[in-house]
Amino acid sequence: MSSLAPSRSEIDTKLRAILCDVLGLDATQVEGFDADTGLFGHLPELDSMAVAGLLTEIEDRLGIIIEDDEVDGEMLETYGGLLAFAEAKVVES
Numbered sequence: 001m002s003s004l005a006p007s008r009s010e011i012d013t014k015l016r017a018i019l020c021d022v023l024g025l026d027a028t029q030v031e032g033f034d035a036d037t038g039l040f041g042h043l044p045e046l047d048s049m050a051v052a053g054l055l056t057e058i059e060d061r062l063g064i065i066i067e068d069d070e071v072d073g074e075m076l077e078t079y080g081g082l083l084a085f086a087e088a089k090v091v092e093s
Contacts, residue, residue: 011062011086018057023050035080040073051076064089 006014016030023045040046046054055066066089075085 005090006062008087011090012083014061015058015083015086018054018061022054022057033079035078035083037079038077039079039082040076046076058086062086062090064093 016027016033019025019030019033020027023043025043025045040051051071055071058064059066064086070085075081
């Protein structure tokens with residue numbers, strides 16, 4: 001276990017990179033995401049098939065485990081929701 005958890009900005013940076021890599025989104029588009037930017041249901045690239053790959057990549061890059069029962073529409077609804085979820089999981093691990 002590392003002695004220092006990643007900072008909020010480090011998690012934010014990693015999460016944006018994951019969205020670009022997994023969904024093939026343009027980096028400029030993802031840089032413009034704010035807490036209220038819609039994800040699931042708003043981005044055509046983020047469909048039910050892409051969710052599994054996205055969550056797996058988040059687990060790998062952030063060193064966390066996401067349980068099936070933790071995945072819901074709310075955490076994937078907005079960028080802010082996904083970021084808050086990822087931060088909470090990193091703190092927990």
